[in-house]
Amino acid sequence: MRGLLKTFVVEDDPEQLATLKKIITNHIMINDFDMTLALATDTAQTLLDYVSANTDTEGLYFLDIEYAGQQLNGLELASKIREQDVNAKIVFVSTHAEMAFLTFERRIEPLDFIVKDLGQEAVKAKVEKDIRIAYERYNKQGVANKAMFSYSKGGQLFNLPLAQVLFIETGTSRNKLVLHLTDRIVQYNGKISDETVAHPELFRVHKSFLVNPKMLVRVNKQDQLGYFANGETIDIAIRKMHDLLALIKQSQLPVKLN
Template sequence: MLKTFVVEDNPEQLATLREIIANHIMINEFDMALTLATPRAQELLDYLDGQPVQEGLYFLDIEYPEQELNGLTLASKIREQDVNAKIVFVSTHAEMAFLTFERRIEPLDFIVKDLGAATVKEKVETDIRVAYERYTKQGVASEAMFSYAKGGQLFNVPLAQVLFIETGMSRNRLVLHLEERLVQYNGKISDETTAHPELFRVHKSFLVNPQKLVRIDKKHQLGYFANGETVDIATRKMRDLVKLIQKSQWTVTFDEN
């Protein structure tokens, strides 16, 4: 998940940025979260000290009056902790843009507030899409990913977040069960079985990530996940599933009775 942060000391502008970012993430169903939106620069550093972040997206101002940290110093400290940080400055101080290069901050963008609300919104949304695209491409290179298409866009989520896929209520409709949300998209479960050999077809209606199972009830032919969700396991699939789990030495509890 791509974590996003905002530090803006103007309450109205903070609220506006929070709304723009949250809405754009929700509408596009990006695997992102607005983790922290605060007027205090130090609060963000405190968060990073306690919960290190890799490849976060940060929206910062240049100046924070009456605070010890300004935006440039904050950005430098962020870069020290999150070397792949995607930093966007949103400021009225266009003349300060050159300092971001002098400090080797390497920002993703520098948005000038004076351009107007509509332009700022457009640029913020563009930066979110660019940051998310880079994040997903980097993720593909470093870990196994699950891809699906929706609304003409291709989405990637870490395979480790996938619990299972089930057939939907309508023809060629699938429901992707992730650890924290559901996604509906068009597709065939047979195609997903072929495209993702890491997943296991336990039933004509269910394709599971076997590494996410925590318990199997052999008598009632059910597979359980940590969040309480269950899937049916066909009789002819049970033996092969158990053999796979035991061979891979995954931690799964088996109920025999």
């Protein structure tokens, strides 16, 4: 199981904000979910600032459609969240049922659209159901990501065990990546920043290298190099060395350090 699933609420009506906070915190506590209500605010920009500052966030977001007097509306906020958190679970809670179609037009892919006019009990039931669905998907997604690595080449999707991945490096051409596996090397289209988000088990040791820490056999701190069993090496940026060593120690990986 992964870390806590963070939950966020943006609602500019104080009473409704308090109600959503209570529903969410109670449901998390009663079910003993590994979740937390990370932020509940009446200002859209506050949430956007949080997500922008915490680029590794994977969350469940409860948003309204309209925020009176604010620069961002809920649709714009959701679109910006989706850019930062590609796995975001977004739920709209709004009186503007007629706006639901816009969430599809803008490719926001919401988990749910809850109409406030349904009444407090119906809204409560839907919010609780969405929490359970988001939590289940979050944990299943974590298992899948840890077990498998996927890439697309020539219009075909390839899946392989993550344990076969040594590292990924940027290619010589724009938007080209080179995937180093235990038994072969594959070049495909992609961005290393996207792979960093899609595969949190991999660690960005350099602007050009994304490594599978479990496949390292040795790290030379002085020469700033990482070694693999097949003899390949990668450069490790000075500013990344401390974090990599901390990860190796925390995860108790059998990596030789010198």
